[in-house]
Amino acid sequence: MINTQEPLAVALFLCVVAVGIGLSAQLVRRTSSPSEYFVAGGSIHWAVNGLAFIGDYLSAASFLGVGGLIATVGYDGFLYSIGFLAGWAFALLVVAEPFRRFGRVTFTDVIDARFRSRGVRFTAAVSTLVICLCYLIPQMVGVGTLVTPLLGIPYYLGILLIGTVVTIIVATSGMASTTYVQCLKGIALLTVSSWLAFAVLERGLVELPPLDGEEVVAERGHGGYSLPDGLTLEAGWSTSGAWQAGFLPVIEPDGRRSLWQVDAATESQAVLVRSHYAVTYDDEMMVDGISPPPPIPVSVGRLAQRSSLCGPSSLNPVTFLRCFSDSELYVWNRQTFLEQDQLVTAYRRERKSGAEVLSTGGLFDLPSKDWASRLDFISLMVALLCGTAALPHILIRYYTVGNHSAARKSTVLAIGGICLFYCACLIMSLGAMSGQAVNLLDSNMTIPLLAKTLGAAAFAVVTAVAFAAVLGSVSGLIIAASGAVAHDLMDCFLGITMNSKEKVVVGRMSAFIVGCGAIYFGLIFEGMNVSYLAGLTFALAAAANLPALLMALFWSKTTGRGVVCSMLTGLVGSFILILISPEMYVRYGRPAADAPFALNNPALVMLPVSLLVLILISRRYPDPRSA
Known part of the structure; x- marks a missing residue:
């Protein structure tokens, strides 16, 4: 049974936790200023930052969710990974260097650099906070999925345990420890996924007798x-x-x-x-x-x-x-x-x-003439492509390096590593599909179950790496969300006078609050596929953040009022469409056909609407200072 506890797996899990806490204790002295706490003072080497990019981005949604989707729906699950990877090319070509040249601390600083508007700062900070909380949900669901078979404790206790540990790690030492944890996690993910894929190839395809009804x-x-x-x-x-x-x-x-x-x-x-x-x-x-x-x-x-x-x-x-x-x-x-x-x-x-x-149809039903299924697929790809370049916890990592050249090198390294991982993920998932290594009730356990078919030691190693994946991603999200609260809202928006030490203390308090929110939402969304939840978060980022970011960087006629209206439209509109989507109607216990909105992902609708709102408002209410 998969819920039999393996002593080696438990030991490795405790080692992962100990390494995270040890790094926090070692680096806590390097967080005496807000810059050091939120972006590690811009002192991270580009190679370390590139590996940290890999560790930050290859979260539970990738390591657990994508593998589960491919193993249950086939090729359509792999399309998620294509979208995840393509988003990095867009980030490299369009966002990386212009974003880094602003040299600020948070995503909100860049959006508000031209406008100096309280409304822009408040809206961008709220958007950052909401998106980070939404992205924390699939990470916490992944945590609960792993803890139950590993430690033999209920789902809710696993969420509470890991949520508390990672919150303590982030609150004590900030971005410095988060970066090195993510760097080690990125190396471990690439190593273990390559090894698992090689093991599947070595084992080959084993013939099993069919079952008769x-x-x-x-x-x-x-x-x-x-x-x-x-x-x-x-x-x-x-x-x-x-x-x-x-x-x-x-x-x-x-x-x-x-x-x-x-x-x-x-x-x-x-x-x-x-x-x-x-x-x-x-x-x-x-x-x-x-x-x-x-x-x-x-x-x-x-x-x-x-x-x-x-x-x-x-x-x-x-x-x-x-x-x-x-x-x-x-x-x-x-x-x-x-x-x-x-x-x-x-x-x-x-x-x-x-x-x-290995052909489409397992999830999106593209060969059919159903227009809703085709549009839903296009909408998902738009969300994954555009959402990557607008995720706040990814963008602030460009400030952990010294200059825009280092930011570009970090992105190139991240693209290579992520591409290697998704190629290995395809082999692993198909090996799990043909080797009886999938739990139908929880597809997120596919990769750990595949490792269990190779032995207890393999299961222990893969589970420990999966925990590291979740810990690293949750750390990055919490640090981005705490920056939105402490730096953007309390310091810059409300104008509360604080010295450097007080700002760091407020940042740590914010991290605790955000961590509690992540635990709560992780309990609510138990059992949902983490890649599906991540796709919705990418849709929010694409609709709410990307139009404002691109137009603030590249269109001289953009106004603060246009940015505020655009971000609110993308954020609120996306939430409404998600709540009335077919997938959510099924969760309400109602037929999917009764859903007022035919698509499960709102990016295809809300991204152009948000962009149009920004252009119209900026043209209608021009601001002489915007130039």
Whole structure:
């Protein structure tokens, strides 16, 4: 079982925590001024900063979420990583050097450099705080996902434990310790992901026998099906959500509710197949009608190998993908529906070729003519491409180096490292899909479960690195959010007179407050895929921050009033569209078709609207000082 505690994994986890606390204790003396606390005084070497970029960006959303998405939906999950990577090219070509030349402390300083406006400073600070809190959610969800199987404690205790530890680390020593933690984390991520990908290639694709369904011939009577062996149909089955989703709701002899699949029907009888399926029904996990102790690793795919060239020690990345494409798998198709006012999720086994898994359609359904699915995909890519260049905790890292040239070198190094990681992630995820290393109820555990198939030591190392990934990302987000509170709001906006020591104290207090908020939201969003949550955060950053940032840097007619209206439009409008999106309606327990907004990601709508608002307001209310 995946929740069996491994002493080595626990020991490595404690080592990661000890290293973080040790760095904080060592570097606490280097945080006597606001500049040293928030941006490490601009003294970080560009290579260290580039590795820290990798460690900061490859968060739980990448290491846990992207791997889980690829292993459950196939190629469409890999499109997330393409969007994440492409955003860095945009940041390098457009934002890096102009942003660094301002030489300030926070994202808000750059936006307000031309305008000296209290309204601009307040709006930019609030936007920074909101985006950092939203991005903290997937990181904390990833923490809880890892702690439960590692330490054997409940999800909420894991969130409280790790949230407290990382908040203490950030509050004591600020950006200096955060940078070195992220640098070490970046090196560890690249090393472990490359090693795992190599292990998958060495193991090859192992043929597994297929699972056969159990067939029962049932007589068809008046008003429904008459089932043998003590099985009975639920009352109102013909109008139930299960029947509309292709299942037949059945009550077992012991009173348990289960789902059966109708394969064929005639006027006199129907052939029912109890497919190998997993279903969350009445708040419990069932597999083939049997309720095992959760959590349980459920195979997403079983490989029917066609070529002898796909065995152990005979693959490179190209031949691995070719062999996977030429194989057949039994994959689990996820369906969600309402049954007796309860949200039910069923995973039905289907036979697919590897080529189908490696083509789009698992998540976005691009081959169909559904305009909403295509626009939703475009909207997600817009969010990932544009959101990267507008994430506050990424942008402030440009101030930890000495000049714009170092900022450019850091970005180039980050692009190379991130590209290497996502290539390895594709191999790891497909290896997990074909090797029974996925928990259907929590796809975020895919990479750790893949490591567990290689042995207890591999699981321990990967889990420790995953913890380091979360700790580094959470640290960067908390430091950016505390800067928005202490430096932007209290010091510059409210004008509270403080000396350097008092500003650092306020920054540390702000870090504690933000950390408490991260813990709270991590508890609320338990179970959601972290890449999906990260995609929404990127949409907020793209719509609220990017138009204001680009126009403030490159358009001389931009006004403070236009920036304020643009950021508020992007922030508030994106939140509203997210709340009325199909994915959120499912979480409300209502059909996705009832959602007023057809897209799950609002960037495609709100980014151009936010930009248009800025241009119109700036033209309508020009400011002579803006030039």
